[in-house]
Amino acid sequence: MFPENRLLEILIIGAVALIVVGPKDLPILLRRVGQFVGRMRAMASEFRASFDELARQSELDELRKEVEAMRNDPRHYSRFDPMAQSAATAPEAGFTPPEETASAPAPAVAADPAPEEPSPKPARPRRPRAKKTAGEA
Numbered sequence: 001m002f003p004e005n006r007l008l009e010i011l012i013i014g015a016v017a018l019i020v021v022g023p024k025d026l027p028i029l030l031r032r033v034g035q036f037v038g039r040m041r042a043m044a045s046e047f048r049a050s051f052d053e054l055a056r057q058s059e060l061d062e063l064r065k066e067v068e069a070m071r072n073d074p075r076h077y078s079r080f081d082p083m084a085q086s087a088a089t090a091p092e093a094g095f096t097p098p099e100e101t102a103s104a105p106a107p108a109v110a111a112d113p114a115p116e117e118p119s120p121k122p123a124r125p126r127r128p129r130a131k132k133t134a135g136e137a
Helices: 006-021 026-072 074-078 082-093
Strands: none
């Protein structure tokens, strides 16, 4: 759990603190040290979160610049061929082009009758309430 001899060092520090501070004030000191460490961790966490947010924001800015450059590039529109893209991705996505499936007859679909509306639930019988007497409040 503790690398090297850290446990021994912590025990020595605890013994010195017990002798210097005293057994009466040691719990108060440890509580204050714990609160201080908690505040430091919260500040470090907040700093790390703000740093991560700045990193994400810079990545988003770069992505926006790339998208804007693609929008403004006239060569992008001249090379656009949606059929070439769908043919290239068809085998990967499990899509078969319509030319191959055109030979098979389409199954006839029977018209479904209008769905029946569900019948309303029967009303639940109510239980009679117990009468209150003058002594009960």
